[in-house]
Amino acid sequence: MNDVVSPKHIAASLTEHWSPRVVAELDDSFVKVAKVLGSLAWHSHDNEDELFFILKGSLAIEMEDRTVVLNEGDTFVVPKGVRHNPVANEECLIMLIERKSTLHTGTEVTAKTRSLADQLRPV
Structure with a gap:
């Protein structure tokens, strides 16, 4: 993933809500984008901070x-x-920066929870 990307355009092209996609890697972190609507789920990440940027x-x-x-x-x-x-x-449309070890909805598993494999799928 060493290409120029437009997080806003990639997020806008997504067809599923709350299904983040990895668009870049930065050391031990992923840069992800998502299209969101409604509520995700109450959760926490015990060992990782999570940065939200609104596109x-x-x-x-x-x-x-x-x-x-x-x-x-x-x-x-x-x-x-x-x-x-x-x-x-x-x-x-949002961009997230979080460690590669961060689980989508922490230890909470819901119908909206996405695996890392899902998040790494090509856009």
Whole structure:
């Protein structure tokens, strides 16, 4: 993966919601994009931080002690161990940067959980 990519265009081309795709690798991290709508699932990543960057639209990240609302161009890092639930009231395009060891929905497994193999599929 050593090509020029447009995360926004790749995210826009996705046909499934909440199904991130790896678009680049950076040391021990993946850069992923996703098209999201509705609620993902309450979950946490015990050993990894998770960076959200909004490519288009708006995303709320619910946490037990607060909710942050991110708009296009905004970035927020959910610290490791913090339970959170991303929610998009309208379709939203996001970019994520997270360690390669980060499980999509942490230890929670739902119908929206995607394996690393799914996330590595060609776009």
